[in-house]
Structure formats: C-alpha cells, structure tokens
Amino acid sequence: MRILLVEDDPQLGDGLMVGLRQAGFAVDWVKDGNTADHVLATEVFDLLVLDLGLPRLSGMDLLHRLRARGQSLPALILTARDATIDKIAALDAGADDYLVKPVDLDELAARVRALARRAAGRAQPVLRHGALALDPASRRVTMADSRVELSAREYSVLHTLLENAGRVMTRTQIESSIYGWRDEPDSNALEVHIHHLRKKLGADFIKTLRGVGYTVPKL
Ligand code: CA
16 A cells, blocks of 8 residues: 655654554655645555645645545645644545644554545455455454464555455556555566465465456455
C-alpha cells in the first residue's frame, strides 16, 4: 500500500516517512502543494497524508482540486490547526480523517489502516482467503492457524493480491503499490517474491496469467 505524504516541515516529514515505512507502507514524500498536485495527477497512490499549511498551493486547495478531478483516494489531514472550524471545512471539502499535530505514529498507522480498509470496501480488519489470514495491524500471516514467516516485500505483495482477490493485477500495479520512488525494484524481483510466496503458501495460491499479471482467485 502506497502513501503520498505532503509535509513542508523537513524534520517532521522525515519522522513521518520513517514511521510510516516502519509500519509497512510504501511512502513517497513531497514538500509543497503544487508538486503534490502534479504527482497525484500522474501517479497512483492508495492514500494521502496531507498537511494544510503548505507552500505554493495550500492543503485545502489541493484537496479541492483532487476531488474536482474525481480522485477518490482517502485523504487524512495532519495539521497543527486544531480549530473546529478548520476540521469541519476540511472534512466537508473531501477529507476522510483529521489529526492534529503532534501525532502519535501508532495512531496515525491505525487510522491509515482503517481508511484503507473502508476504501477497499471492507469492515473486517483481517483479510481471509480459505485457510489463510492476514492481519494488517500485526502484519501476521497464518495458514490454518500456523504462522507463515514472510519477508516485508513478500508480505506487501500478498497484501496487495489479497486486497484485490479475484482481480488480475498487472506487474506494474503490484509494483506501484509496494515500491516508493526510493526503492527501485530489480527487473525480476517481483517474480522472485511470487516464487517464494508459492513455496510458503502452496503452488496454486497465486495464479499467473501469462503476459497479463497475477491473481489470487476468488474462492
Ligand atoms: Ca506546514
């Protein structure tokens, strides 16, 4: 799951970037509203964490543009503005959640998971597929109640495929949900992760559609 972080304070942005990455998200960070607007118009993100006081284009203006373009990704406002009137204005402009700085990173990660869950049309926090269960909060994966040990990348690939079970995901779609700009994938890295996942979960768990992509078939 890939997040765009828009924050102009370098120290805070750095801390948020590190914290969100540690929580298992792919995070890209931009420092002004115009760059964010451009990036959102050209690349796919699963969620936006947005400061309001930004250079070049304010967080509110960015939010208006985003929703006017019909982009529906969840937007979480993270700001020092704690006045009720600001919260109401942001939520009514299309924000989905509102957090006042200073923020607790664990709470931020939990709110991000909740927004992502709702955006995927789920209420149940644990993703299940047959005997497999994936818990995004603990990042634990079990098969018939036994723990399956996955690398961070294997976990991200599996999470993306499960969140889209029954749909064919292209290589590009999977890669853009698990890698930020800073982590350039090797050309065969995805195939290697899929190979390892099949060894751990069973050869048939992930199907390859040659020339198209991968899918976890609906049960
Ligand atoms: Ca700011």
